[in-house]
Amino acid sequence: MHDLFICPRNVMRDNWVEACPKAKVYADVESIPKTGKREAIVWIHCDPQTLPWALESMRRILDLSPQCKVIILTNVPDQAEALLVLSQGAVGYCHAYSAPRFLKEVRSVVSHGGIWLGAELLKSLMLASKPLVGNSSKSIADQLALLTKREREVAIEAAKGLSNKEIARVLNITERTVKAHLSASFERLGLKDRLQLALTLNEKTHD
């Protein structure tokens, strides 16, 4: 699977050359020779201003050769932007100045059918996807079962919207104890904070 770069300035950066020695560079999609439906890894360089152009280029490449893999190289990585390009068909999104070794890794992943995204982006996706988890086969009861008795009691009060002080008063323990149980519950259930806890425990069960 060969590589090609699309860069408005029509210049290969050193790290790109080192990562993909045999790659060719073009200024735009039109400049690419028509080579039939061969698979390629297409690296499109852009910045926030030229993102729409990059997205349009990707669309056209994927229209012509759906089996191509498109990786977006940006000067200013941004999560929302990453989500946008990935949702529109890119299989990778990384910094244009990344080390050659890193780019080789990205190349390896996508050439085998993988998708590349950073840990921070994955974290955001997981946060945003909590409703999905709520609708999973793992019921609320199952999740509560992962907690100890006291953790459960505290979690339920927190899910109602009570503050730590209010929960402490209701259960006749200190605020510090409330925090300890909540932190343990967050970790056990894979939740970020009490808001996610509240959403999780208030999910409708499926009967």
Place this chain on the structure above:
Amino acid sequence: MHDLFICPRNVMRDNWVEACPKAKVYADVESIPKTGKREAIVWIHCDPQTLPWALESMRRILDLSPQCKVIILTNVPDQAEALLVLSQGAVGYCHAYSAPRFLKEVRSVVSHGGIWLGAELLKSLMLASKPLVGNSSKSIADQLALLTKREREVAIEAAKGLSNKEIARVLNITERTVKAHLSASFERLGLKDRLQLALTLNEKTHD
């Protein structure tokens, strides 16, 4: 970076051996020799019933050696389970019967700091992060109708669990503006804070 497998049955499957020829297998965390703070790729095999054990094993491993990479191998891949293990620190989640070539690829990705998840899971994550409105009942739509366009946009992001900073980034406005819209929304809808807003906009039960 060497590999080790944790499998209750203390047996290496053929595909594991082929993917990681020099790896060692242990029945549990206790059986692992204390080798100091060396990085390792730890593959933990489990099924739905032993997931809690696997998660606990991972926690202990990461407590002892935070630089270790943990990959969960399951007999029954499940999206919610994948999200749970990834949110608790795993960097990979895949099928225990995966081809050696595939496991090698996973190994390569995580050893270079990447996180492995399948294209299907990523797709689900991105779908799940779409706006909440559309699946809501009329009452929620009615409440949203009380807000201005911008207030609505901010409220929806907040209801997903995003912080003010994250919302500011997504909508390309300042954190101060986010706060202003949220405060206005709380007052307009008669809500105390973002937790109540989240429960209201995600509401499925009527108590």
Place this chain on the structure above:
DNA sequence: TGCCATATTGTCCTTCAGGACAATATTCAT
């Protein structure tokens, strides 16, 4: 008897949420 899990609590710290008061710019209806 010893170990582990659980429950409880303390101090300290950073970050975040949200309110108060204030201001400018834009859009739209009158």
Place this chain on the structure above:
DNA sequence: ATGAATATTGTCCTGAAGGACAATATGGCA
């Protein structure tokens, strides 16, 4: 042209949330 609503942003402030590190006590089990 004017006024109101909306959008945006600033500074400043307090209180809450949550994490880190630490400690003691209790109950159950091998």
